[in-house]
Amino acid sequence: KQEVTQIPAALSVPEGENLVLNCSFTDSAIYNLQWFRQDPGKGLTSLLLIQSSQREQTSGRLNASLDKSSGRSTLYIAASQPGDSATYLCAVNYGGSQGNLIFGKGTKLSVKP
Amino acid sequence: DTGVSQNPRHKITKRGQNVTFRCDPISEHNRLYWYRQTLGQGPEFLTYFQNEAQLEKSRLLSDRFSAERPKGSFSTLEIQRTEQGDSAMYLCASWGIRYGYTFGSGTRLTVV
Numbered sequence: 001k002q003e004v005t006q007i008p009a010a011l012s013v014p015e016g017e018n019l020v021l022n023c024s025f026t027d028s029a030i031y032n033l034q035w036f037r038q039d040p041g042k043g044l045t046s047l048l049l050i051q052s053s054q055r056e057q058t059s060g061r062l063n064a065s066l067d068k069s070s071g072r073s074t075l076y077i078a079a080s081q082p083g084d085s086a087t088y089l090c091a092v093n094y095g096g097s098q099g100n101l102i103f104g105k106g107t108k109l110s111v112k113p
Numbered sequence: 114d115t116g117v118s119q120n121p122r123h124k125i126t127k128r129g130q131n132v133t134f135r136c137d138p139i140s141e142h143n144r145l146y147w148y149r150q151t152l153g154q155g156p157e158f159l160t161y162f163q164n165e166a167q168l169e170k171s172r173l174l175s176d177r178f179s180a181e182r183p184k185g186s187f188s189t190l191e192i193q194r195t196e197q198g199d200s201a202m203y204l205c206a207s208w209g210i211r212y213g214y215t216f217g218s219g220t221r222l223t224v225v
Contacts, residue, residue, distance in 0.1 A: 004155070034213050043119075043204055043218035044156070089155055091214075100146060100169070101214065103155030 002027045004092050006104035013080055014112050021075040021107045023090030028068045031099055035064050035075050036089040038106070044089065048075070080111045117217035119205050125223045126195055133191045134220045136205030142215070144208040145188050147180055149173065150219070151201045162188060195224045 003026045013019055023033070032051045036044040048057045048064040050073070056065040063076040077084060087108045091101040118137040126132050138145045143164050148156035159178070161169045164185035174180075177195075182188040192199055200223050206216040 032213065036216070041202075041221065043117075044206075044214075044216035046212060046214060046216070049213040091155070093213075100158040100161055101148075101156070103157070105153065105155050 002094055002102055004090055004102050004104040006090055006107050008107060010108040012110040015082060017080050018078050019080055021088050023073040023104055025071045025092045028071050031093045033066055033073050034091045038087045038089055082111045082113045085109055085111050117205055117207055117215050119217035119220050121220055123221045128224055129194055131193045132195060133189055134203055135187060135189050136217060137187045138207030139215055142207035142209045145182060146206045147190050148204040149201045150204060156204055197224045200224045
């Protein structure tokens with residue numbers, strides 16, 4: 001069964017810290033992997049999309065890496081801010097260009113001022 | 114186009130009633146997906162359209178659920194004879210080659 005696991009389930013850090021969120025997947029034959037942010041009661045905002053041939057993607061203070069062989073991805077957030085507080089979801093696409101996403105349960109991040 | 118639009122944002126209904134949700138995808142995206150998310154969980158795939166054709170349905174999509182996408186534009190998701198277990202956030206997404214999935218803000222359904 002293809003599963004996506006995110007650790008930790010929740011994380012609280014003081015403002016300014018660099019932090020890493022982890023995502024692991026059971027089947028390494030992925031097509032791509034996408035990180036999303038979700039604010040309470042809201043929809044999902046795409047942060048970074050990594051194709052299976054790529055090792056990392058960067059956007060501003062965010063950097064996502066992908067290691068297919070070990071079945072892992074990490075989302076690195078530099079210089080965290082209170083506005084970064086949200087749930088971060090990792091989603092894996094196994095089905096090619098038409099594939100649907102398999103999501104982890106998310107990491108709930110709280111950045112304290 | 115500003116993104117994927119979903120209506121209504123919230124819906125409260127009595128058990129046994131029918132409800133319908135609407136999703137307007139990004140206009141140039143021909144693929145449209147429906148997901149369901151319960152509290153504390155990640156979204157789960159329900160169904161997917163390529164233009165007007167419904168190409169895949171999850172086992173989560175019971176006979177009480179039906180989705181349409183007439184003319185390959187907006188889509189509707191109908192739930193008949195709602196049950197309390199149907200309470201969830203229903204998310205719509207469209208897919209484009211550059212940015213992957215773009216999700217709407219969701220419709221939160223509460224069945225009382």
